[in-house]
Amino acid sequence: MKQDETMKVKRYDDTNVNPDFVAERKKCTFNIELLTNIIDGSSYLTETRRQAQLAVLNNESFSNLPDRYYASRDEAYAQNIRKSAAYIKLLKEDKSISRAESYFMQCLIFPNEVPPFSLHTTMFTPTFESMADEEQKKLWMPRIENYEILGTYIQTEMGHGTNVRGLETTATFDPSTDEFIIHSPTLTSIKWWPGGLGKTCNCAIVMASLITNGRNEGIHPFIVQLRDFETHEPLKGGLTIGDIGTKLGFHGMDNGFVKFDQFRIPRRNMLMKSAKVTRDGTYQKEKKLEKLKYGSMVFVRAMLVFNQAGQGLAQAVTIAARYSCVRRQSEYAPGQEEPHIIEYQAQQHILFTELAASYIFYIAGNKLRELYFTMNYDIQKGDLSDLPELHALSAGLKALTLDEAVVGIERCRLICGGHGYSAASGIPKIYTEVVAACTYEGVHPVLYLQTARYLLKVYQAALLSSSASSLPDNQSSKYIFRHLHSERPRFHFPLSFVEIVEAFERRALMCIEKASKKLDGLLATGRPHHEAWNYSACYLIRAAKAHSHVYLTSSVHEQLETVRQEDAGVYTVLGQLFELYALKSIVDHAVEFIESCGITTDQINICIERIEALLLNIRPNVLPLVDAFDFPDRLLGSALGCYDGNVYQRLYEYALNSPLNKSTVNVAYFVYYIAINIS
Numbered sequence: 001m002k003q004d005e006t007m008k009v010k011r012y013d014d015t016n017v018n019p020d021f022v023a024e025r026k027k028c029t030f031n032i033e034l035l036t037n038i039i040d041g042s043s044y045l046t047e048t049r050r051q052a053q054l055a056v057l058n059n060e061s062f063s064n065l066p067d068r069y070y071a072s073r074d075e076a077y078a079q080n081i082r083k084s085a086a087y088i089k090l091l092k093e094d095k096s097i098s099r100a101e102s103y104f105m106q107c108l109i110f111p112n113e114v115p116p117f118s119l120h121t122t123m124f125t126p127t128f129e130s131m132a133d134e135e136q137k138k139l140w141m142p143r144i145e146n147y148e149i150l151g152t153y154i155q156t157e158m159g160h161g162t163n164v165r166g167l168e169t170t171a172t173f174d175p176s177t178d179e180f181i182i183h184s185p186t187l188t189s190i191k192w193w194p195g196g197l198g199k200t201c202n203c204a205i206v207m208a209s210l211i212t213n214g215r216n217e218g219i220h221p222f223i224v225q226l227r228d229f230e231t232h233e234p235l236k237g238g239l240t241i242g243d244i245g246t247k248l249g250f251h252g253m254d255n256g257f258v259k260f261d262q263f264r265i266p267r268r269n270m271l272m273k274s275a276k277v278t279r280d281g282t283y284q285k286e287k288k289l290e291k292l293k294y295g296s297m298v299f300v301r302a303m304l305v306f307n308q309a310g311q312g313l314a315q316a317v318t319i320a321a322r323y324s325c326v327r328r329q330s331e332y333a334p335g336q337e338e339p340h341i342i343e344y345q346a347q348q349h350i351l352f353t354e355l356a357a358s359y360i361f362y363i364a365g366n367k368l369r370e371l372y373f374t375m376n377y378d379i380q381k382g383d384l385s386d387l388p389e390l391h392a393l394s395a396g397l398k399a400l401t402l403d404e405a406v407v408g409i410e411r412c413r414l415i416c417g418g419h420g421y422s423a424a425s426g427i428p429k430i431y432t433e434v435v436a437a438c439t440y441e442g443v444h445p446v447l448y449l450q451t452a453r454y455l456l457k458v459y460q461a462a463l464l465s466s467s468a469s470s471l472p473d474n475q476s477s478k479y480i481f482r483h484l485h486s487e488r489p490r491f492h493f494p495l496s497f498v499e500i501v502e503a504f505e506r507r508a509l510m511c512i513e514k515a516s517k518k519l520d521g522l523l524a525t526g527r528p529h530h531e532a533w534n535y536s537a538c539y540l541i542r543a544a545k546a547h548s549h550v551y552l553t554s555s556v557h558e559q560l561e562t563v564r565q566e567d568a569g570v571y572t573v574l575g576q577l578f579e580l581y582a583l584k585s586i587v588d589h590a591v592e593f594i595e596s597c598g599i600t601t602d603q604i605n606i607c608i609e610r611i612e613a614l615l616l617n618i619r620p621n622v623l624p625l626v627d628a629f630d631f632p633d634r635l636l637g638s639a640l641g642c643y644d645g646n647v648y649q650r651l652y653e654y655a656l657n658s659p660l661n662k663s664t665v666n667v668a669y670f671v672y673y674i675a676i677n678i679s
């Protein structure tokens with residue numbers, strides 16, 4: 001990104017800071033900047049992010065007017081389009097803006113929102129790049145990269161989301177014209193949900209069943225122009241397109257529908273890297289590349305751990321932590337000043353366990369991101385051997401971290417009391433954004449079952465093998481091989497970090513073994529596989545969750561080992577957060593740990609005592625620990641969570657700005673009550 005000499009806007013306003021915050025910040029025992037670098041991934045990325053954020057803060061085209069919490073849906077959409085246009089113009093003008101910089105900018109331009117064009121970058125372009133052949137890329141990519149083509153990803157239908165193979169939309173080859181005919185044969189086959197489809201995008205990748213020479217060859221991707229490049233009107237020839245209406249959140253996003261009525265596209269609009277239809281209608285595919293079509297889902301799932309679970313929870317925690325250091329409530333000791341609510345152990349237990357979880361998701365999310373890019377390098381070159389591992393890991397971690405994050409965000413809202421319910425707290429918007437991710441890119445029971453399917457295969461292989469050497473080092477399931485053929489150790493309490501990781505591995509192995517036994521038991525009674533699988537689901541899901549917990553703990557432990565060499569202060573606080581997250585999970589799943597690790601209920605009680613001690617350890621650093629997330633106030637959009645801690649003044653300003661306060665007597669009240677004389 002070109003450096004801007006005029007970057008004068010400060011990220012934080014250091015003047016007029018609440019004195020309680022000044023005192024809190026003085027208690028800090030570690031180097032905040034180093035921790036920020038760890039969250040970002042490196043000091044270089046911290047600097048990149050800050051520069052990108054400053055560019056946004058300095059650019060008036062990106063301001064949020066009207067207030068994001070008072071905007072109607074129409075206004076919210078119009079705001080997003082205004083900002084999108086300015087953003088895309090900037091990207092086109094400054095080609096030196098990197099992918100990372102553009103992501104950081106986007107987060108701040110559209111705080112806690114998925115903007116209408118986002119599918120273009122997150123799903124449309126990656127799917128096209130990975131599924132189109134070289135000639136197609138040459139033809140289309142310049143216009144895609146130039147945003148002349150603005151694309152979305154159209155897969156889900158009104159009647160089918162999870163069961164991708166059950167999609168009803170057809171793409172039938174017509175050799176007489178060398179075209180595919182895209183058709184929605186039923187009401188339930190109308191494409192439903194795609195982001196940006198309703199009003200914004202002019203093209204899409206459409207997933208449809210390919211039919212040629214009378215044979216259905218299964219789901220394939222097609223690039224389809226939907227709107228005129230000049231007028232933006234939907235193309236004639238069989239398209240009905242619109243917005244699907246108001247949702248729980250996502251108000252500024254035009255999730256849409258499209259009904260295809262014998263709509264024709266050229267044959268070469270089928271993406272033909274792994275399969276193709278020749279001019280005479282012959283279907284040819286490269287079987288080993290078949291699963292590439294699932295690639296964009298793997299990519300987005302892997303990114304959601306950091307971007308949504310980590311960042312969403314960290315934002316809610318920041319707001320709740322800052323508010324807890326301002327808010328005073330209840331008489332603690334008779335006759336004394338009310339304490340800040342942060343001093344209540346009940347508050348600390350919720351706040352600090354969620355704080356710990358947000359650090360875990362961030363760090364593990366970073367590791368998963370790196371793993372994705374490493375493995376995807378080979379996958380794109382045609383070596384798909386790592387794809388099952390990546391799919392299983394991204395599916396399980398997307399599900400587990402988002403499941404835990406949405407509960408955590410809601411807990412943060414609840415510990416803010418009444419003001420947490422106000423949109424001004426910022427938490428409701430964070431919640432509606434993050435909870436959407438629990439549905440899109442795959443619902444969680446289904447994703448856990450995908451992870452379990454892989455785990456059972458690894459387990460079967462491990463039963464047949466005598467060592468772990470047959471699995472590559474980067475495989476997260478290597479512990480299954482290792483522990484299957486080794487004695488369970490005696491655990492010592494309080495647990496060391498190494499023992500914590502092994503305890504999670506032993507628990508996961510036990511859950512996998514149980515799931516396998518359950519399935520085999522049902523199969524042994526003569527039940528067909530699909531039925532046995534369905535009635536093993538509770539066991540299978542437990543196994544997938546336990547395995548995902550292994551990745552969380554082992555990857556953060558790995559990070560801790562690096563930090564230990566670098567900085568004692570950061571190592572101590574990060575270690576406390578790691579231990580807190582792990583012990584809380586052990587206590588929450590005590591039965592599984594008792595059974596798998598041979599530990600006792602007394603030892604679980606030691607964990608509970610240790611959690612209480614950790615709350616005291618973490619307490620002095622609570623504000624610095626959320627400051628380290630380094631969220632600009634504009635991103636948080638919270639009266640409760642601003643850096644300066646001036647909560648009450650902001651709440652009052654927010655209320656004064658309510659559109660209902662524009663008049664002293666509301667028109668509706670006048671029309672319906674005063675005018676007809678109701679007393």
Ligand SMILES: CCC/C=C/C(=O)SCCNC(=O)CCNC(=O)[C@H](O)C(C)(C)COP(=O)([O-])OP(=O)([O-])OC[C@H]1O[C@@H](n2cnc3c(N)ncnc32)[C@H](O)[C@@H]1OP(=O)([O-])[O-]
Nearest residue numbers: 114155161162163164165291294297298391440441442446
């Ligand atoms: C801002 C918001 C944007 C939102 C966008 C969206 O929501 S877009 C819409 C998002 N929509 C969704 O997320 C829909 C969720 N639904 C799905 O992802 C799939 O349809 C399914 C996985 C549930 C089942 O599919 P199925 O019945 O075809 O699968 P199966 O179980 O018979 O397994 C067949 C084989 O394929 C393997 N495999 C499967 N997936 C992947 C993968 N991603 N990668 C690699 N591999 C994968 C699987 O492991 C198995 O391998 P094996 O063992 O034979 O070697």
Ligand SMILES: Cc1cc2nc3c(=O)[nH]c(=O)nc-3n(C[C@H](O)[C@H](O)[C@H](O)COP(=O)(O)OP(=O)(O)OC[C@H]3O[C@@H](n4cnc5c(N)ncnc54)[C@H](O)[C@@H]3O)c2cc1C
Nearest residue numbers: 153154155156160161162193194195436439440441442443
């Ligand atoms: C905000 C948002 C944005 C979206 N954006 C897009 C987009 O851009 N493009 C796009 O194509 N789609 C998009 N979607 C659609 C999304 O991907 C689907 O909603 C999602 O995959 C779930 O499919 P479904 O709604 O059909 O639920 P269903 O598949 O009907 O599932 C409903 C419930 O049934 C149960 N269930 C279903 N199948 C199974 C099974 N095999 N085993 C166990 N339980 C099962 C689960 O409890 C599940 O929650 C979006 C959705 C949302 C909410």
